[in-house]
Amino acid sequence: MIQQKILPSSPRLVAAPTSPTNLLPKRSSSPSRLPKQDEAADSTGDQTSGSTSPRISPKASPNLTRWSRARALRSGRGLSLRIKTPSSPVGDITPSLSSDSSDSEEDTAVTPRADGKPIYMVSDGTGWTAEHSVNTALGQFENWLVDRGCPIHPQLFSGVGDADRLIEIIKQAAKEGALVLYTLADPSMAESAKQACKLWGVPSTDILGPTIEAIAAHIGVAPSGIPRGAPGRNPLTEDYFKRIEAIEFTIKQDDGALPQNLNRAHIVLVGVSRTGKTPLSIYLAQKGYKVANVPIVVGVDSPKSLFDINQEKIFGLTINPAALQTIRKARTKTLGLKGGMMSNYSDMEHVREELEFAKKIFARNPVWPVIEITGKAIEETAAVIVRIYHDRKKKRFLPHISKRY
Structure with a gap:
């Protein structure tokens, strides 16, 4: 007799959200909607996995040698051969915190990209710090990314200055199964990103926050919380x-x-x-x-x-x-x-x-x-x-x- 293994339910479906009200998504009136969707997905998974599942293709050009692919990767340049997918880019999303019951199923379904695992870099400034930090970190995985293609799809969102757009980006990250890495100088925006990622079950890391906190504690001065390039800062130094x-x-x-x-x-x-x-x-x-x-x-x-x-x-x-x-x-x-x-x-x-x-x-x-x-x-x-x-x-x-x- 084969004993069936019962998996624990997703914490997103049972945990009571403690985030601020402006971060909470609209819930459908029917609490059983999400479990039914999961059951339907399980019942049809065997039928569709063989025919409709997109095949992940490497994002590396066969015309480049290993050293040149490594150089392009660590320089932050794309290596061509991207595969177009029917899903629209996050940048085209109209910010909106409301959603009716008809599209709630689409918001919870994870649709991974065919051109690699997505990494979202979110910044309230130029995004330079986030982009270069990620590219430096990717250099530690060079053997995998270069020799076996590039299964990473990094995407930069700069100038994210309001909570509405931030929430839409994180909701899309949840839909695509993306990792969110953010450099948000505004403490309230950084906290919003942290709580929203926790609420929607999106893995995330604050790149800038711990460094700012360490410097503030070391020199005994509170940070300004103003992103680079904001109107309150004078660039003509x-x-x-x-x-x-x-x-x-x-x-x-x-x-x-x-x-x-x-x-x-x-x-x-x-x-x-x-x-x-x-x-x-x-x-x-x-x-x-x-x-x-x-x-x-x-x-x-x-x-x-x-x-x-x-x-x-x-x-x-x-x-x-x-x-x-x-x-x-x-x-x-x-x-x-x-x-x-x-x-x-x-x-x-x-x-x-x-x-x-x-x-x-x-x-x-x-x-x-x-x-x-x-x-x-x-x-x-x-x-x-x-x-x-x-x-x-x-x-x-x-x-x-x-x-x-």
Whole structure:
């Protein structure tokens, strides 16, 4: 005789809600509606699972190598091949706390996305903190996400400034079975998110709250509770204008332009073509650093001013030959270049020759730190450069095994 295992009922169906009244969804007048729905789902599950259940497809492009998929993932860029689903995106939902009895069944049914497990990032500001925190955390699951495709579908909701929209997002998260990660500077909004997620059984984590509380306790000052970019905050600070100046300078100094201005740069990047000098320069400029980049070309002398400036501000960039060839082939295909001057641009022999030429220049200038960028996101390379830059300014000891980073 087979003993039937009785599963405990869902806490969402029996627990009495203790949340504020503005967070409570409208309940149907019939209390037995949800159990009946569950029974109907159980009775029809065997019939529909084989024919109508969507097959989850990986979100990784087969044209990308493992290192490039990892780099794209950790940079926060999508890897294409998304599968369109009939369900509408949360951003198109009209905020409404009321629902009639006819759609109560739809609100409780979980409809997972076909393009991966959803993660909702909710912010009352720009969403930068939430997005980068999640991307950093996803880097810890790189072997699974990259080697076996990307079963994660992150979605950012920024500028969530009222409880109505917050509730609608959380209700949709419950419907899709999403994880909710939020950075809400307003304490009342953060508490509303916590209570609403608890009420609808949505797994959630407050990314920003514990850090704010720890800092407040440490310095003995209460936080303002005003999100970044709110009308009550003035963005036109001195740092703002410094960033604008740095960006303008960096754009003018791209690809070896105006070498006479190298002495005005905080950081100078040197490397062969397609080692990421320009995007790295722009990223650093957004942090307030004036950056110039100088290309290394076989048979072309570097500008004299490069060797006349403070050598401690110069950083070399290098990359694996196979990775560089892949990037150059993609670049050549994008530009539609065939033959001519670019005929050997992506040839392995030419790639190795350029990297060897750059290696000799780096060897003649041992003060330059040489950073290996293969498989690294821009943020990772920038973090290494900024650390070395400030350590040198403060004359700190730099413990390292070799000059390669």
